[in-house]
Amino acid sequence: MKKYDFRKIEPKWQKFWDKKGTYEPDLKEAKRPFYNLMMFPYPSAEGLHVGNMYAFTGADIFGRFKRMQGYDVFQPIGLDGFGIHSENYALKIGTHPAKQAKISEKRFYEQLKAIGNGFAWNERVETYDPDYYRWTQWIFTQMFKHGLAYRKKQAVNWCPKDLTVLADEQVVAGKCERCGTQVIQRELEQWFFRITKYAEKLLNNLRSLDWSEKIKIAQKNWIGRSEGATIDFEVKAGNIKESITVFTTRPDTLFGATYLVLAPEHFAVQNFIKEISNQKEVTAYIEAVKNKSEEERIDEKKEKTGAELRGVHAVNPVNGESIPVWISDYVLASYGTGAIMAVPAHDQRDFEFAKKFKLPIKVVICPNYPAPKCPPLESAYTGEGYLVDSGEFSGKKAEEAIWEVAKFARGKKEVKFRLRDWLISRQRYWGPPIPMIFCAVCAKENKGEREDMPGWYSVPEKDLPVKLPIIKDFRPTGSNQSPLAASKSFYEVKCPSCGAKAKRETDVSDTFLDSAWYYLRYPSSENKKAPWDDEITKKWLPLAMYTGGAEHAVLHLLYVRFMAMALKDFGLIDFDEPATRFRAHGLLIKDGAKMSKSKGNVVNPDEYIKNFGADTLRMYLMFLAPFEQGGDFRDESVMGITRFLDRVWKFIQSPDVEDGKNLAILHRTIKKVTEDIENLHYNTAISAMMIFLNALEGTADRKEKEIFLRLLAPFAPHISEELWETGGFGEISIHLADWPKYDPNLCVEEKVKIAVQINGKVRAVLELPSGVSEADAVSAALANAKIKESLQGKKPGRIIYVADRLINLVI
């Protein structure tokens, strides 16, 4: 018998599969399409991370399993190589990103081949390929034409290190999601995508999606729907009369509103400022807020700040009371209406503010009714109760009076979302130039492609792609402008409408736009005339299975859904959810800590593949823990799998023993492995194969070996293929063979062990024929010497019998 030599076997079969196109489905003719997608990597670091390999292997096992079950599995791979992460890497090592992209590409593809995944290599996608980003730009123009892309000036998140704006989703706890730098606010005019238009749908669809629950929860919280009412307050200041609209989810507490608070940026503040007696104080406060960094705000979170607009008064619409008006940064300009009614007795933030500035606190909800004298509140009371001091509503249950009070105050029911529009512009170099042109002449004449955006034109389809020029100085400028703004030959264009001298947009788009539609391109990647082929798209999409990291819960996974909804509304695709099933894999850590370059504990898969083989590494990674949980990579445990595969090698080539005794374990193993793969419990599937091997070594017949190889194939594709060939078990490839089936009737052992308990404690274990009747089992138990002894002549009062499992005698 030859020795198991993975160094020969693995490259041999990788070449074979490649040549034969084993993993290339017929995209046009496939009968049972199964699009199994995994999130593509961004090639920013020194090479493929073992975490990537972990994710890809998990997804690949599922794909191989489905392929053997008879599906035409399409499992493509590509690179998310455009964008700030790749650019930063290029900056760090001092190469041009375009050059670095080619280097990374080669390296990544070599590594991706070495892990033995069943990728469809013919349909690769690289986001920086002009053939690809041509269509990314085209999608931008579609968004523009349909009114979903627009420009607006507002305070946006700016990363002082990456020197670009960021979407809200890219800011984590006030810091840049990528580099961890404290984000600051800048007032800029930028391109946005109107994702908020789909807030309701993004939320509602979640219910019917078969996605990892934690992703759905994260999205739900991010979208942050709240139902409430907008209510108008008449506000007077000297000669000025304004109506200020507030948003509240608790209109039932209206009688307890003792003042209004406006965001410092609220439009009405500027009007009132002329009429107030403390102009200096208010102006100073507004200035102070403007200059506060996010860090300072978080620091001061506990301490409320603000300023009264002296001389400004609002009228509470439910009782006509005149109440003061304040400004404070605890009210956000960007949420609701930027103004609130403060009910200090029943809202903790208002409570703190009122305490600090000695504003009246009026209780309008008591837990009981009629209300006993309420003791002074220590904090806001937000529980249930009955309305008090609330005019005609007093005595009603607060919860039930919400809409009645709102109606009484002439409020309107309204739904608000936490979700903000997606900021698309980036002042960086390495991305698709935003395909827009601004013509000052048209703008002056109020002409434009869209009425609401004079002067703006999308680049005509025939002129796409707007190629990213190879410029020498691609470093971010820090000046609100992309490095492309320095390239005259790039930005000087003619107006597509009037032909006058116009200016091309010089910002590039967010990387997440590249990845928001890539799954559509894979199966149609050969098409040079359209972003995707309708027939192929109809056949293969939406995705049957999508696998990726949970860190993209509110980034990629939200954007990709939004994009599908938009494209569907444009009539370009016929589904609005890109993936019917999504599973988030867990995080792979190393010796109890997250892998990171700073800790120096990043594992590169290359040396492990070299030393142990791809099959061993694959199985090791999957054996660690449930795939959706993640695992802890420890060098010493790899040996377990090495031994296992060595034994498999010998087991399959050992002489056949025809004794037909292993039927039950064979069928149970098939059942267990099948169900475990379906549930992504690869660790226990591998354990079941180990148990099978332990039991059958030296007693297996040919059929049992053959079935074992098939079960092993998704996990260890090379060794199983090699043994399949040398053993002559069937046509090559094993990966196109059928998945074994089990017979539930044969899963049962002839004899079962039944635990006999007395008062829940096991006192004896009986071996009885399976399916034994209750009466027989109980009499066998009572006849047992140990049981007799334990019973000491007492008679069990109650007997619980669980078939084939246990008897509990209760005395």
Next chain:
RNA sequence: GCCCGGGUGGCGGAAUGGCAGACGCACACGACUCAAAAUCGUGCGGGUAACCCCCAUGAGAGUUCGACUCUCUCCUCGGGCACCA
């Protein structure tokens, strides 16, 4: 603060409400060997000389004939959100 997950031997982990610790790692002993590695075999939660006994799944209570599993309270670790009215 709120919302999700977790907490089981020395370690990774396994257990439709039914024999806790499968499977593997590490470790110990034995076989093979001049020797070592590899391989094979045996053992391996704690108490105990030993057990058929007792204790044990973060802590405490509860439901149940029976709880790692369900309910409540608390501790703790990880992740997400964080003045969202």
